[in-house]
Amino acid sequence: MTIDATFWVTISFFIFLGILIYFKIPQKIKETLDQNISNIKSQINEAEKLKEEAKNILTEHEKKISNSKDEVNSMINKANEEAEKNVIKTNDQFHNLMENRKKDAEERIRQLKIQAIKDIKNASVKIAIESAEKLFKNSLDKSKLDKIYSSGIEETKLALKKKSS
Secondary structure, three states: OOOOHHHHHHHHHHHHHHHHHHOOHHHHHHHHHHHHHHHHHHHHHHHHHHHHHHHHHHHHHHHHHHHHHHHHHHHHHHHHHHHHHHHHHHHHHHHHHHHHHHHHHHHHHHHHHHHHHHHHHHHHHHHHHHHHHHHHHHOOOHHHHHHHHHHHHHHHHHHHHHHHO
């Protein structure tokens, strides 16, 4: 029998397999692979948990953003309402002030008119008295005096009527 190289390769292969089995290399490889598989599974589970947490945080922040937008809109609406109220209030105050000033001006005008009428009456009475005195001094004739006195009174009455109307 001739032993060729394939025989020795087969024998060395079986010896190699025996050494591997003797040193429990396949079991160590299996344990290492199992450990890697379990590590990968735990990492996947942890990643899924993190993903769920991220989704929850995202949902929470989206709610906060939505609430913030609603709150901002509410604040803007409230500010607009207050601004409108302030404008209306200021406008009313302005109109009241102008109305009061108008009433004050009308009252002053009325008082000035009354004072002017009094002044005119006083002036006309003074003029009439002065005229009467002049007439008394200059005139000796009673009939002349009566005519001048009557005409002076009539002129005064006409002047007063013109001034009052």
